[in-house]
Amino acid sequence: MVVVAKPAIEQFSVMKTCKPTTFFPGIPIIDLSKPDSKSLLVKACEEFGFFKVINHGVPTEFISKLETEAIKFFSLPLTEKEKAGPPDPIGYGNKSIGPNGDVGWVEYLLLPTNPEFNYQRFVSIFGGNPERFCCALNDYVSAVKKMGCEILELLADGLDIQPRNVFSKLLMDEHSDSVFRLNHYPPYPELQDMNGSNLIGFGEHTDPQIISVLRSNNTSGLQISLRDGNWISVPPDQNSFFINVGDSLQVMTNGKFKSVRHRVLANSLKSRVSMIYFGGPPLSELIAPLPSLMEGEDSLYKEFTWFEYKKSAYKSRLADNRLGLFEKV
Numbered sequence: 001m002v003v004v005a006k007p008a009i010e011q012f013s014v015m016k017t018c019k020p021t022t023f024f025p026g027i028p029i030i031d032l033s034k035p036d037s038k039s040l041l042v043k044a045c046e047e048f049g050f051f052k053v054i055n056h057g058v059p060t061e062f063i064s065k066l067e068t069e070a071i072k073f074f075s076l077p078l079t080e081k082e083k084a085g086p087p088d089p090i091g092y093g094n095k096s097i098g099p100n101g102d103v104g105w106v107e108y109l110l111l112p113t114n115p116e117f118n119y120q121r122f123v124s125i126f127g128g129n130p131e132r133f134c135c136a137l138n139d140y141v142s143a144v145k146k147m148g149c150e151i152l153e154l155l156a157d158g159l160d161i162q163p164r165n166v167f168s169k170l171l172m173d174e175h176s177d178s179v180f181r182l183n184h185y186p187p188y189p190e191l192q193d194m195n196g197s198n199l200i201g202f203g204e205h206t207d208p209q210i211i212s213v214l215r216s217n218n219t220s221g222l223q224i225s226l227r228d229g230n231w232i233s234v235p236p237d238q239n240s241f242f243i244n245v246g247d248s249l250q251v252m253t254n255g256k257f258k259s260v261r262h263r264v265l266a267n268s269l270k271s272r273v274s275m276i277y278f279g280g281p282p283l284s285e286l287i288a289p290l291p292s293l294m295e296g297e298d299s300l301y302k303e304f305t306w307f308e309y310k311k312s313a314y315k316s317r318l319a320d321n322r323l324g325l326f327e328k329v
């Protein structure tokens with residue numbers, strides 16, 4: 001008999017929550033088909049740095065195909081999945097997040113978003129035929145990127161800035177440094193006997209990029225931090241997308257939009273599968289407040305390129321305030 005050792009739970013962050021998790025009803029829901037969406041989008045980015053979008057135009061078929069491929073991948077034996085690792089930063093990772101000692105109850109695949117990417121390292125995993133996975137990935141990424149760009153253009157309109165592609169052109173650029181992430185949070189049944197304790201799936205952090213587009217299955221776990229520091233649980237919705245403002249958009253709007261701190265808690269009974277597109281600028285792009293948004297204000301940030309920010313991010317721990325290093329004192 002082969003006994004597979006379960007890692008000691010002490011390795012992971014267990015949190016005692018005083019309140020039972022209740023879902024927060026106040027998350028902005030933006031209907032992209034409505035003409036008033038641009039002002040609601042601006043308000044949501046100012047108040048929460050987070051919102052949900054409906055009538056998003058991403059075909060359901062693209063979502064379910066990629067989800068099926070993701071589940072197929074995560075169901076493979078660990079030794080097979082590890083052939084696609086370690087995440088350096090692209091590749092398969094298991095429980096360890098980033099290069100600086102962060103851990104979580106999660107396994108994941110980090111992938112580039114350019115369709116020309118060479119999937120050679122994944123070939124053996126997909127029985128020598130990675131085409132199905134790649135097609136599903138490319139269809140999905142193109143559709144969420146399009147939707148992300150539409151949101152960024154509506155935001156530019158809502159802020160009265162021109163041209164309306166000031167943000168979206170960075171994602172559309174052929175050198176855009178965007179990434180894609182598939183996460184699998186396995187259930188942790190022992191949590192049921194740990195009265196009120198929670199296990200961290202993915203620790204609190206903000207996303208460094210411009211915008212993140214997240215879709216998950218119907219399993220709860222995502223929490224966001226409100227301006228007052230309180231954590232609230234986001235009701236899952238597999239038919240909608242959740243959008244995070246990233247640190248770069250916070251800087252480009254000189255702090256008008258706030259990047260949202262978020263985290264994921266493991267579920268005791270159900271697997272959570274999420275797929276996230278992180279829309280980033282080209283490495284050489286200067287990240288600085290747009291002059292038209294400053295109106296005589298000074299920039300709150302020192303000037304830096306996305307390359308410099310990313311380099312600094314990879315030296316940080318997940319929960320660090322990465323923008324702190326770039327704030328003017």
Ligand code: GA4
Pocket residue numbers: 089097098099100102110179181205206207208209278313314315316317318
């Ligand atoms: C957070 C957002 C994205 O998932 C990510 C993460 C990256 C990683 O997992 O490799 C980082 C993290 C994220 C921020 C700080 C660094 C880098 C782990 C970490 C400790 C892919 C990204 O771009 O930044």
